[in-house]
Amino acid sequence: ALLVNRIRTDRLLSGVCEYEGIRAIHSQVNRPGTISLGYNSIGFDDEFLRFSFHRNLLPAYTHQYANGCRRMDLLPVTIIYWLFRQNALDWPVLNGKASLKLEDIGALNALFTGPSHEAMSDVEAALRLARILSRDRKMWQYLDGCFRRDVDAQRVEELPAVVRSTMGPHSLALLAGSEFGTRLGFQVPVLSIGYSIPYPKQTLWLRLDMPNLQETRMESPADTTWVARKRFGEPAILLPPHERYLERIDLDRRRCMQENLEWLESHPHIFERIIHHHCHYRYPFIPDLDVDAGLYQNGFFSRPDEALCREFHTAALPGKIATLGRFSGREARCLAARVLFRNYAADLPASLRTESAAFLENIRRGEPMLDFTGSLRRSPQSALSEINQLQPSADPGSESSDILPDLERYIRDQFVNGMDDGPA
DSSP states (O other): OHHHHTOOHHHHHTSOOHHHHHHHHHHHHTSTTOEEEESSIIIIIHHHHHHHHHHTTSOSSGGGTGGGOEEEEHHHHHHHHHHHOGGGSOOOEETTEEOOOHHHHHHHTTOOSSOTTSHHHHHHHHHHHHHHHTTSHHHHHHHHHTTSHHHHHHHHHTSOEEEEETTEEEEEEEEEOGGGTTTTTTEEEEEEEEEOSSSTTEEEEEESOOGGGGGOOTTOGGGSOOEEEEETTSSSEEEOOOHHHHTTSOHHHHHHHHHHHHHHHHOHHHHHHHHHHHHHOOOOOOTTBOGGGOHHHHOOOOHHHHHHHHHHHHSOHHHHHHHGGGOSSHHHHHHHHHHHHHHOGGGOOHHHHHHHHHHHHHHHTTOOOBOTTSOBOOOHHHHHHHHHHHGGGSOTTSHHHHHHHHHHHHHIIIIITTSOOSOO
16 A cells, blocks of 8 residues: 555654544535445545544444435546447546556546545546536436436436246346446346345345356355345446346357346256355454454444443543443454553553553554454564565665555554564
């Protein structure tokens, strides 16, 4: 991230602390009537923000629905323009493939006034792109509806049912998103198979252009099926199966779609097994999940702890410290303590300094800490190993050649001086 954004650690350390910065961002995106808009923002930025809000004891989801707030993402919007409004922009092509990266679209269409990946430059480029695309009012308003839960849900209700099972009717649609890439024209045909039972806000869509779908067996439906999980008002974008949309799917994939539909209808027991498996699927439970990463698995705080979080935010530092012993849940108490450790270490009483030192010692020693995917979080040792691998490829005199040694010094000063700092 430092390399991409060309930021040295001394610049980071000259800003406000994380807790105060995240509170300011939370306040901005929760202003009544705010639409949070970015480029791939729901796919990337918003997840980053949700976890940042969570680890700083702030409500992680209110900016998505409360007080007239909602989100919109320019990347899937731009994909639809690339598919159906080619005259809206000049489209970059790299190595024979369309590039829908903001930096490439911005460079070709003069959207940038500064370097890409510089925060304000990216923001201004995204706004210029939105203004250009919104000139086509009809298209823009239709796509705006894709990010409104009620509109998106109503459109799904209007999709044509093409197959029936004992579970009910199943509708045909096209699903458009960046994950499908240029080769597939960024869209795939899908069939509705209902809602997730453990996660009832997720609608489930079975991909129909998979040649091995007809090899599905009762005992192993996951091996040969691919299902998209979509919430209303979020990417990917669902389109009705009108011919003008279907014609962007090549003939082989359309033939595969039709054959798979006929096979599902003629094999109702296997179709119902596919539906049952995906509707009942639960994400694997992660033992020893680090509390910072527990947003999805651990659920919401209790009402009393939520009230304490609000008190924590409004209190001066002595009041924040006093709330620690009043949290009933281990997760909330641990997160509150870490906020103090990270942001106010120099001003803590002796008992908390001892606790903070023990927390830092675990990080220094590379104690295993799992993220929400179940993967090991980067440790100081693995970061140093990665820096050592990148160093030889850095051009002498380039920004990266300066940033990497700077970051290495910072990590060693903060975490590993006087310890075994070999690769983890």
